[in-house]
Amino acid sequence: MAEDSLLSSSSAAENSPLLLSPLVLATTTIAITTVFLKYYWSDQRRMETALAKQGIPARYRWSLPFVGHVEQFWDYERLLLESFDQTPPLSYFTLFGDVLLIIGNVELSTRLWPKFQTWDKCAVFYSMLDVLFGTNERTLLTQIEHDTDPQWQCKRDLVSQAMYKDKLNQQLAPFIEVHVKDLCEQWLTQGHGIDVDHDLTALTLRVIIHFIFGPQQEDLTTSVQKIQKALQDVVDLAWTINTNPLAAIQQMIPETHAYQVTQNFRGCIRELIEKAKAKTKTTDKNCQEEEMPALIHAMLAQRWKPEILENEVMTLLFAGHDTTAHATAIALENCVNHPRVVQAIRQEYKDLVLPKKEDGATCFYNNMKWPMAAWKESLRLNPETAGGTIRLAPDDIHLSDDLVIPKGCAVLSPFWVYSSAEGNWGPDAKQFRPERFLPSNNNGNNNNNNNNNVSNSTCPRKYIPFSQGKRNCVGMPLAYMEGSMLLGYILEHLDITIEAPAKKVFKVTVRVEDFTISAKRRQTSQEQA
Incomplete structure (x- = not known):
């Protein structure tokens, strides 16, 4: 027995290296695989999980591994996916600084991935800008309903004509001045704990309603108050379900609370339009042009179907108030x-x-240049549509020898990359320097590395917070006027102390939360004089 035991032990000892080798190999393989999966696939899995939760079909849920700091751009990438009102195109291409992400096109990503690290990223960016916003702009089309809407250009022209500087000066500048001074008095009365973004949003909504419907007569006061409440309900709803307000209205299921909220908002718009129609009929022809607001009068003259008119007014209301308020709040903080x-x-x-x-x-x-420069510089550092704009390639787009974006691929042009890149703005690109946008710095030098001669007019493709080309934001003149006047008047009349800094929340646009200040009256320049 003892001999058998001894022989058995001897045999086990002799075979132990053979037994241990597979065990060590298996353990090592598991460890390497675990590390590989943890550091290589975790972000891809995260993206695919997010896509799955959004209902994106499985064939779109393929992406390259991330390169760079994921958290710096994750929100922007998520915003892009959420911006699709319907199923996204077959594939889209995004270049985020040192990050390449391609969804839905295995062939493209496989081909580009080995070459990615060798690219001149800045050169590729400028090539994309030239294609997206340059002379070849028509080669890329925005994937929106307007592309097939024969009335799109007419609708845009109507709003553009109402945005002429002389008309804005005549119709809106005095209105903004009165209401921003009222806002200053309101803040002085409150003293501290002032919710900046809330109050600015309420003011910008009054401005856009005035822009569309003109001077609000007594019979419109109730309607305006109702639409303010209804619109805020829709915006809050949209943020809750993580989409944009227009998509929220279009996607709501009947017989739900959300549907009732959106229908209530439509009803308020319809009420204002009907009152404007009644005013048109009762206004004397000779006085009509003077008394009727140009925009709603022009819209009614087109005799659009009621739902088209409602949708256009709704779009202007949504797009024309809160983004300006958020941008102005951030500019005030800066x-x-x-x-x-x-x-x-x-x-x-x-x-x-x-x-x-x-x-x-x-x-x-x-005459005032500094408020405009400060507002533009703040918008450069904090573009409201930070995720950028999307174009769809109808043909193969050659950006470089190595990079060809195939037909049918959606291209994202991320504004936040262009607006903060040192290659565009110099070593102080992250600093708040409104001097960049003063007219005195416009000497035509587009390549000044010291960044003392950069203005919106000298390098428009570096500064594109409103996009560019025929599909840029039609409300840009109004936003510039409104933002600069609000900022200038507030700083001229009040001494501001920040109690809680602005918290920026990245959704479809950048929203400001929890930004509170205290305000004290200051001796104005006029009083000092």
Whole structure:
């Protein structure tokens, strides 16, 4: 027995290396595989899971592994996917600085991946800009309903004509001046704990309603109050279900609370339109052009179907108020954090506005440069549509020798990349320097690395917060006017202290939350004079 046991032990000892080798190999393989999966596939799995939750078909749920810092652009990538009102195109291509992501096109990603690290990223970006917004703009089309809407250009022209600077000066500048001064008094009364974004959103909504429907007579007051409440309900609903307001209205299922919210908003719009129609009929022909607001009058003259008219008004209301409010709130924070900018705005008001004999609001808008520069610079650092714009390639697009975007691929042009890249703006690209946008810095030098000669007019493709080309944001002139006037008047009349910094939430647009301030009256430039 003892001998058998000894022989058995001897045999086990002799065979132990053979027994241990598979065990070590298996353990090593498992460890390597675990590390590989953890660091190589976790982000891809995260993306695919997110896509699956959004109901994106499985054939679209394929992506390259991420390269770079995922958290820096994850929200933007998610925004892109959420921006599709319907099923996304077969594939789309995105270049986020040092990150390449392709969804839905295995062949393209397999071919480009080995070459990606050798690219001149800046050169590729500029090639994309040239194709998206340059002379070859027509080669890429936005995948939106307007492409097949024969009335699209007519609708756009109507709004564009109402955005002429002279009309904005005449119709809106005095209105904005009165209401921003009222807002300043409201903030002085409140003193502290002021919710900046909430109050600015309410004001910008009043401005866009005035822009569409003109001076609000007493019979419109109730309707305006109702539409303000109904619109806010829809916006809150859209943020809750993580989509944009227009998509929320189009996708709501009948017999639900959400559907009732959106229908209530439509009813408020319909009420305002009907009152505008009644006013058109009762207004004397000779006075009509003067008394009727140009935009709603022009819209009614087109005799569109009721649902088309409602949709156009609805689009203007959604797109024309909260984005301007969010951008202005962030600009206010940036200015307060840079006292020299506040001082420059106040000095300019004293030097350029007070000596003039023009109407106050018109004089402000025609002469003040620093508020506009500060608002533009803030928007450069914090573009409202940070995710960018999407174009669909109808043909193969050759961006470089190695890079050909195939027909049918959606291309995302991420504004936040262009607006903060040192290659575009110099080593101080991340700094808040409104001087970039002052007219005095416009000397035509587009390649100044010191960044002292960069303005919107000298390098428009570096600064595209409203997109560019024939499909840029039609409300850009109104946003510039409104944002700069709000910012300038607030800083001229109030001393602001930040109580809680702005929290930026990235959804379809950038929303500001929890930004509170305290306000004190200051001796204005006019009082000092």
